[in-house]
Amino acid sequence: MLVQEAVVRAFREAGFWVIVSGGAPTSADIPEVQIRIEQFWAWMTPGFWSVGLDFQGRLVLSGIPRHSDMTVNVRISRRSFAASGSRWKRVINEGVEGMVQKLREGAERVRSSPSPSTTVQWMQESEVTAQRLAW
Numbered sequence: 001m002l003v004q005e006a007v008v009r010a011f012r013e014a015g016f017w018v019i020v021s022g023g024a025p026t027s028a029d030i031p032e033v034q035i036r037i038e039q040f041w042a043w044m045t046p047g048f049w050s051v052g053l054d055f056q057g058r059l060v061l062s063g064i065p066r067h068s069d070m071t072v073n074v075r076i077s078r079r080s081f082a083a084s085g086s087r088w089k090r091v092i093n094e095g096v097e098g099m100v101q102k103l104r105e106g107a108e109r110v111r112s113s114p115s116p117s118t119t120v121q122w123m124q125e126s127e128v129t130a131q132r133l134a135w
Contacts, residue, residue: 010099033064034063049081053087056076057074
C-alpha cells in the first residue's frame with residue numbers, strides 16, 4: 001500500500017489522472033501501468049561509535065504507452081548513535097519521498113514526450129542518495 005500511494009501521488013502531482021485498480025470501471029482507452037517492487041529494504045549496520053540506518057528501493061514501471069520500462073532507484077543512508085523507532089521511520093519516509101520525487105520527475109518527462117524517440121532514459125538508473133553523519 002505504501003508504494004502504491006507513492007506512485008499514485010507522484011503521477012497525480014505530475015498532472016495525470018490516476019485510477020487505482022478496483023476504484024472505477026476502466027476502458028480499453030486507459031492504459032494499465034504495472035508496478036514491480038524489486039527492492040524495498042531497510043537495514044541496520046552496527047558500528048563502534050555509531051549505527052548505520054539504510055533504505056534502498058527499486059521500482060520498475062511497465063505498460064506506459066509509447067515508453068519502455070521505467071526504473072526508479074533510491075538509497076538513503078544515515079549514521080546515528082542509536083537505532084530508535086523514530087529514526088527508522090525517518091529513513092523509510094525519506095526513501096519513500098525520494099521515490100515520489102523521482103517518479104514525479106519521470107512522469108513529467110513522459111507527459112511532455114510526444115514519441116518514444118524522446119523518451120530519454122527517464123529514470124534508468126537514476127538515484128537519490130543522501131549521506132549524513134548524525135541527526
